[in-house]
Amino acid sequence: MSGRRVIFHLDMDAFYASVEQRDNPEWRGLPVIVGGSPEWRGVVCAASYEARKFGVHSAMPSITAGRLCPKGIFVRPRMDTYRTESEAIMGIVQRLAPGPMQQVSVDEAYVEVTAQLPEMENHDDLLESARPLAREIKDAIRTERGLTATIGIAPNKFLAKIASSSFKPDGLTLVPETGKAEFLRALPVGAIHGVGRVTEAALQQAGFHTIADLQDTGTDLRSLVGSWGPELKRMAFGNDDRPLDTGDEIKSISTENTFPRDTADRAVLRACLREQAAELGEKLARHRLSAGTVQVKVRYGDFTTLTRQFSVEEPLEEAAAIYRFACWLLARHELVNRPLRLLGLGLSALQEITLRQLRLELK
C-alpha cells in the first residue's frame, strides 16, 4: 500500500439540498433545508450554502434551524431520489476512474487513480498529472447530473479529505507530497482522521491546538492518546497508509428509527424492534452472513445516547432471534427508563455461514 499513490476524495456540494435546488429551479439561490420541518420532530439532513450562511448545518434539530433561518425552505428528504442520484454519480466516477473506490456515504467517495496515470519519477509530478482527470470528473457530473462536486487530490486518504474540505463548493485542491506537512500546520488537531471530540479535548488540554503543535512537539504522544500516539504523529506529518476499503466485506449492519414523539410505550418499541430485526435478518440472509454481536442504541429526549451490546454464543441469523436479544438487552440494562427519541438495532462480528446448527422445533 505504501509507494506512490494518487487518491481522489470526491465530495458532493450540499448534496441533498443541491438535488432539491436542481429539481425545483424556483429554490435556486434560496436557503433550502432538507430534513424534518421545525414544527415536527427531526433534524437537518442537509442545508444549501445559502442556508449555511445563517449557521444552519446538518444534524442540527430542525427547530433550531427554523429559529436561525426563519425564511428557510424546509424540504422533506427524498432518500430514494438521493440514492438513485448517488448511484448515477458514482457510476460517472467509476467510468472515468475505474480504480479501487471506497464509497463513504451517498455523497462522498475515495478513488485510487494511481494505475491509470502515466509512470513518473516524481510523486508531485504524478499527483499533478491527475488534475485533468479530476476536472473531467467534475465536468461530467455537472453536465450529466447538473450538480457540483469538490475533489481533493493527495498522496493518501487523510490528505485527500483535508484537500477537498479546504475549498468548497466546486473546489479542486491538490496537496503535493513535498508540501504536505507544511499544508497541515495551520489546521486544528480535530482535522486529523480519528481525533474525535474526546481526543481533541485531551490534546487541547495538553496545549496541542494545531497540527503544527503536534509536529513540533518532543513529547511522546502515547502519554495522551495511548498506543495511537505514533500513528497520530505520522498523521500530523501527513502520512497515512490506510488502503481504500472497497466494501467487498461487510463489517456491520444497523438500522434506527426516530419516533415522531418520544415514547416509552412497550408495544410501539417492540413493533419497532421487530421491524428492525426483520430488516437486518433479511440483509444477513441476502449476504449469507450470521452475526456474533447484537447492539441496541437508544436516544432520550435530551439527546443522551446509549448503546449496549452482547456477544452471542452461537451466531444469529434469524429475525426472531435478533429481536429476542434486542428486547433482552433493553430489559437487562433497563434502557427504557424514560421515553425514547430514537431506537436503533445493529449487528456486527459478521461471518459467513458455512455450517448451520439445526434446531429442535420447540413450541
Added chain:
Amino acid sequence: MKFRISKEKLLEGLQQVQNVVSSRATLPVLSNVLIEAESSGLRFTTTDLDIVVSGRIAVTEEPDGPLEIMETGSVTLPARRLAAIVRELPASEVTVTVDSENTAAIRCGNSFFKILGLPAEDFPPPPKFEDVKEFILTQKTLRDALKKTAYAISTDETRYVLNGIYCQFKENKMTLVATDGRRLAMTEAEVEFPESNEAAVIVPTKAVSELQRLLKDDQGQLVIRIGARQIAFELNQSLLVSKLIEGNYPNFRQVIPGAANERVTLEREAFLQAAQRVSLLAPDKSNSVKLHFTKDNIEITANSADIGEARESIAVKYNGPNMAIAFNPEYLVAPFRNLDADEIFLDLIDEVSPGVIKIASPFLYVLMPMRVSQ
C-alpha cells in the same frame, strides 16, 4: 453466642453454603452467612433471595466431639471472608465468640481474628410455603437423574424458561428434561406418590448446581416439597429452597422423533475417547465432527481450514446405507461423558433429522445435526 468446633467441620459447613453468596450482592447482609447456635447444633444459612441453602452440624454425645455449644445465639458474618480465614487457620480446634455488637472473635492456636458482623434479624426470613406437595426418594435417584440431564440446560438468558430443569411428577414417575433448543436430554425414574400430588415445575440452573453439590449420600433419603412458587429439597442435615421459574415449558414430547431407520450400538468409553480426540480439530462453535457410516464402520472426522484434519475409525455393527451426519462435537460427547452405561445406542433417520441417543434404562437425548448451508 459461643461455640467450639473442629476447623474441618466449620470449613465443611461454610463451604456447603458459600456458593450461593453473590460477589455482587445487592444488600450487604446477602454477602453474609447466618450462623445460628442452638443447644443441639449449629446451622449455617445463605441466600441470594432466589435460593436459600442451609446446612447443620449436630452436637454429638461424645465428650470431646467436634462441636460444643457453650452459649446459644445467632449472628451473620461475611461468608467468603470467613471461609477464607477458616481455611488458613493454624490448629484443628476453633473457638468463636460473638458479642452483643455482632462482632465475632475467632481464636485458633496462636491466631486471633475479630470480624464485624451484622445482626441475625437483618437476614431475610425463610420463604413461606403453601399448598405443599411432598415426594420422598433416595438421593441417588435424583443425583443420577440430574447428572443425565443438567448439562443440556440452556444458558441463553433470553429464553428464561429453558434456564432450568423441567421436573414432572406424574403416574408414579419423575421425569426430568433439559434443553437448549439444539439438543434435549430426558430421563425418568420411578417414585411413589399419590395421584393428587402430580406436579410439574421448572427448577432454575443455580438451584440445580447447588443441589448437585449437596447430593452426596447415595442411599440417604431426600424429601422434595413443591409449593406454588418454591421448591425445597431436604437431605441429611441440609435444606435447599429455591424459587421456581414461572412460565410454560415447551412441549418437548413433539420433538422426540418416532421410529429410527438405523441403530448402532456404541461402546461408551471407546466412542467418547475417539470423538474427543477428533474434536481437537473442531475447536469452536461453528465447527462440526462428522460421523461417516459405512458397512460395520463409523469414521469420525473433523477438519478446520486453519488447522488441519483428524480421522478415527470405530468398528460397529452397521448394515444400513452409507451416510454422513455432522454434529456439534460438544453436544455429541456430552451424554457420553455423563452417562454410566457401557453400551449406548445411537438411532438415526438421515443427515438432517435429529439423532437420538438411548441407553437400556429410561433416558433419551435428541440431538439436531449441523448442516452445510447451501
